[in-house]
Amino acid sequence: MWGDALRENGQCWKRFCAPFRSVKDGSMMLVTTRCPEVTEGVRTMDPVILEGLKDDVFWNFFKLCVFGSESSSNHPELEHIGIKKLPKLRGSPLAAETMGRMLSMDLQASHWNFILQSELWELRQGETEILRALRLSYMYLPFHLKRCFSFCAVYPKDYKFQKERLAEIWVAEGFVEPQDICCQYFEDLVARSFFQKFNGRYVIHDLLHDMAQKVSEHDCFILRNKSDFDKVPQNVRHLCILPSSEFDDSNLLRLCKYTKLRTLICKINLGKRTCFVMDHWCTKLTRTRVMSCAFTNEVPDSIGNWKHLRYLEISRTCTLKRIPSTFCWLYNMQILYAKKCNLQSLPADFDKLTSLQKFDKELG
Template identity: 40%
Template sequence: MEFLLSKLDTRVTSAKEVKNDLDRLINTLPRVNILMDKAEWWRFNDQHVAHFLKQLRDAAYDAEDVIAEFKYYELQQQIEGKANRRLLSLLTFIKDLVSNSTSKVKDIQGRLDFVTAELERATDLFGSSNGSTPHETTSFVTESMLGREKEVEVVLQLMQESGDLAGSSNSAKRRKTAGNLLILPIVGIGGVGKTTLAQQIYNNERVKNHFDLRIWVCVSDRFDLKKKTKEMIESANRELRNKESEFDINDNLTNLDSLQHTLKGKVQSRRYLVVLDDVWHENSRDLESLYNPLRSGLRGSMILVTTCLSKVAEIVGTHDPIELGGLPDNIYWDLFKKCAFGSLDPSSFPELEDIGLKIAVKLEGSPLAAKTLGGILRANMTTRQWTNILNSELWQIEQADGDILPALRVSYRYLPLHLKQCFSIFSLFPKYYPLYLNFLSPIWLADGLFSREERIFLEEEKGHWYFQEFKNRSFIVRGEDNNTYLHDLMHDLAKSVSLDICYCQEEDEWSLQNHDTVRHLSVYRKQIELIDNEISKCKKLRSLLFIDGLNYETKLDSSSLRYLFNELPYL
């Protein structure tokens, strides 16, 4: 930037001031990004945080755009510094920044400073909380289970064979050893029924008779090694209290070493089952420290770990995981009918039954989604209400804590900031649209998610790594046609978190309202005529994707392309 400003003459008297303002803007952005990542934890719980986060994100995008524009002119000047017409275009840009003594850069900086202060004030009210109240599960069976008999039988068979498996190195399913431990992960997207399956196994009569000791701990999204070790001891005490009261834990015991030795004493010379429910922590050392005291149990002991994350399963699992998908269609319809009609006979409401069938198809076999929408439908048994639900996106339907969308948001909250930005881009594609990395990487690149070095050398590799991360978190699934798709429920989540920055025009009529904030836009070929009167209004667009029903990019003629690049400077 010094090189560029050194070329300016006295015609731009505020060049030094612009330089200082740009430097300050560049130095402000890292702090802004940290605050935006922090605010993501509360955006769904507090409307004020959501409001200020929207404003801060827009101002940050504007800051990135003006910095990128300045760097473009700088690079242009370095390459063609002797061309007077290039220098004039540079001067025009600088004059635009400082016109009327009100710098565009200062204006953006002012917005960032104001909104940052407001957002920090709003988030400080939450203290050290991460913005979510952990939903603690228990071993109690709170609901009946449909369609998981096969998975239960797999676990029961492993339970019976685990003694043999523990000493075998030839099992195709067993990946590694952990002493006498068989650690079996259950992996799947939020709301698919992992906890319910674990509860059914934990309370199965064959399980009760097989194990000397059963322990249940909800690990949740706040990992605390001491606390979870203590909870395992407390869970063990519940079963052992009548027989061996000397093992009761001292409530004042806080030393981790003492806690781990106490836990070791609980399981020593016993065959046990431990359920670690809802594990999000991905640090292998911490997780190993959690189950290290359990190694003293007898051969045939088992740990069940439920998680949304394939990485957790890979870290802890000594056996290939049970990958839990949606329920089969026929079983799911039975569950949905029970949730939506209660004790009523669906055949007595043929019109509602027909609408209900269509709603159920959209829910991808998710039990929690059936309970969420079923409860809403049952509260208002009218054709109008059910039709409104059918025609609504999941994110448009008001939901309480513990319902399906809040459950999925936990997965979103735990994405690193760069993957949150990548995730928003998925909303540019219609539901059930195949995802191709060669479509996604250029858009991620346009959003500044690759560094300069990554852009040159690692764009394809980095994009592949991002894509794989979403697969590992169960966001992306493989269809029967072998193509990859964003999970239907995750598509609803993607739309809910990207409303102001991404827009996919699927309908015949243009419905975009926020032209001033949208940064990424996709439309179908039949709407190319919208270029003149609608798309050109989206002055801040970074990417524009024309797609059609045949899944290939629509080609534009050269005049349309010239028009777009003239009207939309950040493409």
């Protein structure tokens, strides 16, 4: 559980627990968290503090991550280097896997010493030793992988990524092209344990997500509640708006001042007011390249102002019936997802979108 589980003065947690009030004697609920406020808010007994793996178990796991087996007899010098720095990882399997994959890229003592003696180990920014280790693994990624991974901080924890869809967005952002190279970048990040496969999709471990947010804190931001509007970085480039009953159009219009925005992911449904808000965004946020919205009943004529737009997704079922003719001014448009919309027709000049590579739709 995360701290936001206790939002609305704990009412969210109470609603979650409501179905479990009628249970058999002896039933129990196990809650895991890294948030002290959650511990105090939900516990009915003293918490059990989980420590890292014991040294011998951790060392064997670390060697497995680096060498592919628990034997390091062929690399005595590397074993000596690794043992000295192992305490820094505090027994965290994730830190061992991430750091181990990075060290396994080059089994030379000079490479290991360079990384493990890095001054990043000595950072004092309120981070845990584990986060510093993970940040170190990020710092030694190639630049193109850094940029692709740090962008993922705009998505919330536990988000399920689709490889091809994320690759399309990376291309739209201008991080790299063509898309098949982006898919290879994704696989490179998987190989380094920055993504983990989960039920056919991919997730980012919570600690790695924390690290991604740390390294991209001025570029990426997630709006979860009304108070977050006062925390948005002035030069933010990638923004995600999560569903909240606190949001209304007056809040969302405040985003018009962030004119450097390139990515806008909007997960809320304002009903008939959606077009009104989008009209203002299209007028003011003219550098937008990627727009993903959950719902809109109408696309405003002002969308023609988004000359840099390359990716547009309308993800949920909605009553959108037409696309305005000004949409055909978007000569950089590459990807359009509108499969769940009730489109009746397309503009006459739709064939002028010469950069369009994919249009996923069903015409009524």
